[in-house]
Amino acid sequence: MSEVAKIELDGKVYELPIIVGTENEKAIDISKLRDVTGYVTLDTGYKNTGATTSSITFLDGEEGILHYRGYPIEQLAEKATFLEVSYLLIYGALPTTKQLEEFENSIKKHTLVHEDMKRFFEAYPAKAHPMGVLSSMISSLSTFYPESLDPNRSADMKNLTVHRLIAKLPTLAAWSFKNSLSHPFMYPKNEYGYVKNFLYMMFGMPTEEFHVDPVVISALNTLLILHADHEQNCSTSTVRIVGSSNANLYSTISAGISALWGPLHGGANQEVIEMLEQIQADGGNVDKWVAKAKDKEDPFRLMGFGHRVYKNFDPRATIIKKACDEVLIKLGINDPLLDIAKKLEKVALEDEYFKARNLYPNVDFYSGIIYKALGIPTDMFTVMFALGRLPGWIAQWKEMTENKEPIGRPRQIYTGFTKRDYINIEER
Numbered sequence: 479m480s481e482v483a484k485i486e487l488d489g490k491v492y493e494l495p496i497i498v499g500t501e502n503e504k505a506i507d508i509s510k511l512r513d514v515t516g517y518v519t520l521d522t523g524y525k526n527t528g529a530t531t532s533s534i535t536f537l538d539g540e541e542g543i544l545h546y547r548g549y550p551i552e553q554l555a556e557k558a559t560f561l562e563v564s565y566l567l568i569y570g571a572l573p574t575t576k577q578l579e580e581f582e583n584s585i586k587k588h589t590l591v592h593e594d595m596k597r598f599f600e601a602y603p604a605k606a607h608p609m610g611v612l613s614s615m616i617s618s619l620s621t622f623y624p625e626s627l628d629p630n631r632s633a634d635m636k637n638l639t640v641h642r643l644i645a646k647l648p649t650l651a652a653w654s655f656k657n658s659l660s661h662p663f664m665y666p667k668n669e670y671g672y673v674k675n676f677l678y679m680m681f682g683m684p685t686e687e688f689h690v691d692p693v694v695i696s697a698l699n700t701l702l703i704l705h706a707d708h709e710q711n712c713s714t715s716t717v718r719i720v721g722s723s724n725a726n727l728y729s730t731i732s733a734g735i736s737a738l739w740g741p742l743h744g745g746a747n748q749e750v751i752e753m754l755e756q757i758q759a760d761g762g763n764v765d766k767w768v769a770k771a772k773d774k775e776d777p778f779r780l781m782g783f784g785h786r787v788y789k790n791f792d793p794r795a796t797i798i799k800k801a802c803d804e805v806l807i808k809l810g811i812n813d814p815l816l817d818i819a820k821k822l823e824k825v826a827l828e829d830e831y832f833k834a835r836n837l838y839p840n841v842d843f844y845s846g847i848i849y850k851a852l853g854i855p856t857d858m859f860t861v862m863f864a865l866g867r868l869p870g871w872i873a874q875w876k877e878m879t880e881n882k883e884p885i886g887r888p889r890q891i892y893t894g895f896t897k898r899d900y901i902n903i904e905e906r
Contacts, residue, residue, distance in 0.1 A: 564869035588645035589666035617732035652679030707870025713737035719886035747846035750782035782843030794841040
């Protein structure tokens with residue numbers, strides 16, 4: 479007999495099925511609870527609610543495990559390219575040599591964006607935040623490709639939309655950066671790989687030959703892989719719930735970008751740099767700020783340390799720390815902010831106060847340092863996050879549509895006024 483959970487309501491016992499995942503995750507299936515009992519569950523923020531079943535990403539915060547389609551993140555970060563991981567997430571298996579070549583060539587065919595989109599950039603003020611620009615631009619793509627408005631069209635059309643998105647998002651992201659500087663836009667060079675092409679569009683100039691150190695390309699490739707998916711977080715859940723309405727993929731991803739923009743989600747690595755700048759402006763006394771972080775009465779908190787999901791260590795941080803060290807050594811950058819960051823890292827890894835509370839440097843800490851070292855401004859950090867997260871969002875959307883999941887419709891517990899009669903304005 480299948481395992482069940484029992485709940486007693488109003489003197490009657492109801493049996494609810496137990497669902498067990500392939501990694502032995504257990505859940506009580508309450509999908510018919512309201513129909514059978516008239517009750518709903520209350521779970522503010524959905525912290526204990528499984529909104530879907532998924533075969534894309536497995537995350538174990540207690541053990542520090544992150545797998546994409548069963549493959550450990552450590553192996554993928556060491557051996558794979560970002561486009562290879564993108565293929566894995568979206569299509570469910572690592573590509574063969576031929577499949578990867580066809581995928582890469584398809585991406586290269588779609589890196590250009592319509593020239594009319596340049597006019598949109600001209601309308602934005604120079605100080606416009608790149609995430610706002612990017613979200614708007616991605617949503618606008620749907621107006622240039624009206625055939626994509628129906629997400630349930632043929633598999634070929636769905637693939638075309640997916641490939642267009644992966645190809646065009648780096649171009650639009652780089653152009654949003656160039657626009658903020660009033661610099662000329664750089665058109666993609668498809669003889670470059672995916673990561674180098676993006677860096678070229680970010681930092682290249684029309685009259686200069688473009689060079690970038692392979693260490694930088696490798697570090698950015700690793701960062702994109704580490705950010706590619708992270709289970710049912712805020713932006714991913716947003717993508718699934720917007721997509722559940724049968725909205726087109728462009729507007730669905732635009733919604734995910736907007737969710738990621740929030741400082742409680744994708745803005746953590748930007749907060750790391752802002753914290754370092756605050757410490758530097760105060761004189762750079764790391765010991766003073768560490769003491770403030772330890773003081774329960776002080777509101778100051780160290781940004782980029784610990785993680786709400788990973789209880790012991792963030793497996794992504796272990797990987798990116800190595801890449802961070804390699805970038806700093808190779809580039810030989812002399813930056814007081816990075817000196818402060820290294821001192822904070824040393825304290826967090828050696829001080830018993832931080833070790834006992836698992837306040838280790840996380841992936842946001844190291845990614846912020848890498849972006850700073852590469853000359854990427856802080857308001858572009860979340861754009862970099864979106865660039866990495868795109869294949870995960872697409873994979874989640876694709877899984878949801880192929881499973882024909884119903885439109886998302888959470889319930890609530892109403893706590894407002896009971897029925898009351900309208901009062902004429904002169905009597906109020």
